[in-house]
Structures are given as C-alpha cells and as structure tokens.
Amino acid sequence: MATADDTWRYRDRFGDSFGRTYFRRFGPGVVSSVGVGTYLGEPTDADDDRYRAAVTTALDSGVNLIDTASNYRAGRSEPVVGCAVDSADTPREAVVVTTKGGFIPFDGDRPTDPAAFVRREYVDDGPLTPADLARGSHALDPAFLAGQLDRSLDRLGLDRVDCYYLHNPETQLAVRDREAVYDQLAAAFELLERRRAAGDIGRYGIATWDALRVPASADAHLDLGEILRRARTAADRVSTADSDAPADDDHGFAAIQLPFNVQMADAFTVAAHDHGGERVSALEFAHREGLSVFTSATLEQGELASEGAIPPAVAAELEGDTPAQRAINFARSAPAVTGALVGSRQTTHLDENVAAGTFDPMGASQFDDVFE
Numbered sequence: 001m002a003t004a005d006d007t008w009r010y011r012d013r014f015g016d017s018f019g020r021t022y023f024r025r026f027g028p029g030v031v032s033s034v035g036v037g038t039y040l041g042e043p044t045d046a047d048d049d050r051y052r053a054a055v056t057t058a059l060d061s062g063v064n065l066i067d068t069a070s071n072y073r074a075g076r077s078e079p080v081v082g083c084a085v086d087s088a089d090t091p092r093e094a095v096v097v098t099t100k101g102g103f104i105p106f107d108g109d110r111p112t113d114p115a116a117f118v119r120r121e122y123v124d125d126g127p128l129t130p131a132d133l134a135r136g137s138h139a140l141d142p143a144f145l146a147g148q149l150d151r152s153l154d155r156l157g158l159d160r161v162d163c164y165y166l167h168n169p170e171t172q173l174a175v176r177d178r179e180a181v182y183d184q185l186a187a188a189f190e191l192l193e194r195r196r197a198a199g200d201i202g203r204y205g206i207a208t209w210d211a212l213r214v215p216a217s218a219d220a221h222l223d224l225g226e227i228l229r230r231a232r233t234a235a236d237r238v239s240t241a242d243s244d245a246p247a248d249d250d251h252g253f254a255a256i257q258l259p260f261n262v263q264m265a266d267a268f269t270v271a272a273h274d275h276g277g278e279r280v281s282a283l284e285f286a287h288r289e290g291l292s293v294f295t296s297a298t299l300e301q302g303e304l305a306s307e308g309a310i311p312p313a314v315a316a317e318l319e320g321d322t323p324a325q326r327a328i329n330f331a332r333s334a335p336a337v338t339g340a341l342v343g344s345r346q347t348t349h350l351d352e353n354v355a356a357g358t359f360d361p362m363g364a365s366q367f368d369d370v371f372e
Helices: 004-017 045-059 077-087 114-124 142-156 169-174 178-197 224-241 282-289 323-333 347-358 364-370
Strands: 023-026 029-032 034-037 065-067 096-101 161-167 201-207 253-259 273-275 278-280 292-296 337-343
Touching (some): 004 029, 023 337, 029 034, 029 337, 034 045, 034 347, 045 065, 045 077, 045 347, 065 337, 077 096, 142 178, 178 224, 253 282, 273 282, 323 337
Parallel strands (some): 034 065, 096 161, 161 201, 201 253, 253 292
Antiparallel strands (some): 023 029, 273 278
16 A cells, blocks of 8 residues: 555655646645546557556656556456556555446456346346446445455455545436435445455545536536535444544545546536535535545547647646646646546657646646636
C-alpha cells in the first residue's frame, strides 16, 4: 500500500522537476496531479505490452497515480498494472493504485455471447440474481462486490488497493428508483468500511460518468450530499459493530472520479448537489467536504490534443507547449481536483502528458474568470 513516508519521499525525488502544486495531498501522503488511466485499448498482447511500458515509464518519471478497473480491456488491465508496479524501480509503497468494481469483467477476451457469459459465471452458480443486474452487466450487490475486490487484489498482485471505487452506480437507475440505489450504496459502503478495517483498501469512493455532473432533475443524477450521509452512516454502523474499525476519521469515503475537461465542465458549472440546503456543483461540494476529485476524459479521448479544440480565449490563459498539456492543466486548475487522469498507451504521449506538470495551473480567481 502507499504510505505517507514513501509518497513524500517520491515527491522529494521528483518535486523540483515540476511546477507548483504538481504533487497534492491524498490522505496522509501525496500523489501526482497527472495520473495514468488505463481504460482505452483492446484486449491484446500488443496493448498489454504498451501499457506495461507506459506505466513503468510513468512511475520512473514522476507519476505515482495509476488508475484501472476490473472490466477495463476485458479484464486485462489490472494484471498489466500490477506487473508494471511490481517491475518498476519505484517502491510499491510510493504508488497510489486505484481500481473499480461494479461492471462484470470478462476473463481477458470479449466473449461471443456476453449475456451467456454473465449468466454462466455470475448468475447460475454465482452471487447474483437477474434482479441484481442492470443492463445485463452491472451490479452493486455486496457479495458480488466482495468477490470483485478479492479478484482485483489477486489480479493486481497486491495486498491492498489505495482507493476502491464503485463504478458508475448510476447504471442501476435503469432498473430501480433513486432511493433504492442509495440503499444499495449504503450496503456497499458497509462492505467497504469492513474491508478498510481489514486493511484491504485504504479509501473508497465512486467513479461516475453522468451521476455527479447532470442537473438534479436528470434521470441519471445522484446527490453527493445523500451519498456522503450514507457513507457516514455505514461507517457508524461498522465502527459500532467492529472494534477493529478505523478510529482516525469518521468514514473512508474520500474520492470521486468524474469526467471533466474544457468541453465538459458540468462538474463545475451545474449546481446539482445539496450541501446544507444550498445547491452547489460537484467540485464545490468536494471542495467544502475535503473530498479528492480525480478527472477522467481529461483529453476527451484525444480530441482536445488537437490545435483549436480549446477555445482561444481559454487556451490563452493556460500554460503548456501543446494543446494536450493545456487541456491537462485546465483540469488540474479546477477546485478540489487532486489528479487528472490521462490514458497513455504510447510512451511518446506519456512524456508529453507528464510534462504538463512542469507548468503551473491557473489560480482560483483566474479559473473562475474563464467562466465569466
């Protein structure tokens, strides 16, 4: 697991190579504000090799944030990340590894009949019933999630992940009402609090696509105020029942992941979440509650790496030698953002992305002015 001492030593090793606030607090330690995402790509040996090289290079270049998920690239991403972390010169204790559970993962290849695979592996002789499934591929049942966490630890080759996300919980809104989804999250949070007490995870959160950035009236909306209340209640229940539960804070809900970029800035502009009776944006809520935000879609799958993709008035405010660097620094400038995740299969792109951190982000007032 990542430790405070080792992540701070990592920061001391690389800090002088980067701009101010490149390394940011996460828990008791620090993490780079540029991270490697591993979502894109095909379930092939060639992409395995590319990601293995990219993650290893990143760790040896000043990036100690690696994000993956059980279902990425048909289940091949986690083993590659684990192999790269193990083979890098950087100590494991200096690396923040995050993964996710919720979507049913395949076994390394995309099956010709995904529905038959899910039925055979997870319903007929597994922990799920058809009623647990949303869109045939997503579940938040605690028994399922417990098995998925065990699977992730095994495939990563780690004894602990530093942050475990519930993956796109809004998927469940396709088959049940919002209150029922909050109840699912509460049960899942109790499981994660117990696994935190057992030392299997450091912290947990939710990784979303729509839930936290759409208006409160939208079908896909989930409210951060209610989610945080459910996490606090779950922690109280676990701490009351289990003397081994952590006593250093009141819950382990510490992070959210959501898409955020110059073309998809809803997490900053849409006041969708209840905070003490006031409606605020996801980023403002996270800022007030001390939650870490990690951005996905930072480059909008490469679209923002093209000249002219960032509006000229915004680009003029951003530091960086390339459009990709300026896009990354837009995300790094937003309030509450701890790290901007960027998919990096090619080491040439990785070098460019990491170099974004050599430039300073915008200050708070400068960032606000962009939206005036």
